[in-house]
Amino acid sequence: MFDYQSLYAVLEGSPLAEWTQTLRDQIEATLANPAHKSFPEWRKALAHLPVLEPDAIHLQRDNITIETFQALPDETLEGLRRSLEQFKPWRKGPFDLHGIVIETEWRSDFKWKRLAPHIQPLKNRHVLDVGCGSGYHCWRMVGEGAKLALGIDTSLLYLCQYWAVRHLLGQAANRLPAYVVPLGIDDLPDRMAFDTVFSMGVLYHRRSPLDHLIHLRKLLRKGGELVLETLVIEGDGNAVLVPRERYAQMRNVWFIPSVDALTIWLQRCGFTDVTVADVTATTPDEQRKTEWLDSHSLDAFLNPKDPSMTVEGYPAPLRALLTARRPD
Numbered sequence: 001m002f003d004y005q006s007l008y009a010v011l012e013g014s015p016l017a018e019w020t021q022t023l024r025d026q027i028e029a030t031l032a033n034p035a036h037k038s039f040p041e042w043r044k045a046l047a048h049l050p051v052l053e054p055d056a057i058h059l060q061r062d063n064i065t066i067e068t069f070q071a072l073p074d075e076t077l078e079g080l081r082r083s084l085e086q087f088k089p090w091r092k093g094p095f096d097l098h099g100i101v102i103e104t105e106w107r108s109d110f111k112w113k114r115l116a117p118h119i120q121p122l123k124n125r126h127v128l129d130v131g132c133g134s135g136y137h138c139w140r141m142v143g144e145g146a147k148l149a150l151g152i153d154t155s156l157l158y159l160c161q162y163w164a165v166r167h168l169l170g171q172a173a174n175r176l177p178a179y180v181v182p183l184g185i186d187d188l189p190d191r192m193a194f195d196t197v198f199s200m201g202v203l204y205h206r207r208s209p210l211d212h213l214i215h216l217r218k219l220l221r222k223g224g225e226l227v228l229e230t231l232v233i234e235g236d237g238n239a240v241l242v243p244r245e246r247y248a249q250m251r252n253v254w255f256i257p258s259v260d261a262l263t264i265w266l267q268r269c270g271f272t273d274v275t276v277a278d279v280t281a282t283t284p285d286e287q288r289k290t291e292w293l294d295s296h297s298l299d300a301f302l303n304p305k306d307p308s309m310t311v312e313g314y315p316a317p318l319r320a321l322l323t324a325r326r327p328d
């Protein structure tokens with residue numbers, strides 16, 4: 001459980017090799033002193049997952065799919081479902097794990113379809129996903145041929161969700177270089193050499209968004225690509241929303257810029273070739289309450305009389321996807 005030896009082997013043969021020992025020490029320190037009281041229960045749930053060898057793995061489907069061609073006994077499936085339910089809420093997905101479909105809060109495949117046509121091909125690239133959640137997008141990145149898809153997220157629950165999926169991959173797991181580690185961006189060195197860095201749904205949670213953008217640039221090799229997805233508002237280059245307390249019931253939302261303002265931020269932070277790939281309003285089809293989520297979702301965050309506004313009276317969620325490049 002939590003065996004990262006194959007990750008360290010991938011790093012040793014990459015431009016990120018110097019980070020290997022530091023990363024090993026960081027992971028071991030975090031797991032030795034987990035900052036969540038439920039972590040022992042999640043570890044126990046992981047230990048009770050059945051040992052299964054899949055006949056097929058599909059990383060390019062909307063649902064990340066792991067399946068056996070022969071039907072599993074009802075008792076095995078019931079035990080698997082009970083174990084997976086211990087990791088609620090499942091927010092990023094969806095997954096189809098031996099016929100158990102985890103309908104996550106977010107249809108992360110919607111976002112993937114919006115960004116896939118606009119980014120540099122991921123084949124043979126070393127990719128970082130900041131704030132990766134369960135690692136859904138990391139699996140999609142490996143499905144597109146990434147040499148390494150490394151996700152970072154400080155949530156130990158999301159880490160356990162990733163390891164649950166990885167466990168169900170059986171022996172194939174070590175051939176699929178998608179990893180989630182329990183770190184935040186502030187735990188990473190100032191300078192690294194990723195080919196592509198994704199920051200999706202993170203910027204508005206940062207108290208200093210420009211420092212976040214500068215750090216992202218330093219994580220890229222020269223010529224590397226940033227894929228940035230975040231909340232935006234309508235307006236000109238001077239428009240920035242700073243919520244007084246909550247935004248769509250979220251406490252930790254600090255700055256929501258217009259697309260024009262965000263473009264300026266990226267340019268001021270040293271990025272070139274800034275391109276707005278997509279601007280899409282979030283709908284209840286993409287973010288919704290399911291049986292795998294024991295809390296409210298988007299429907300409860302919008303004004304019931306005017307869904308174009310949040311319950312706090314701000315414009316409803318609008319998300320933009322931009323790409324940019326670190327100069328050569």
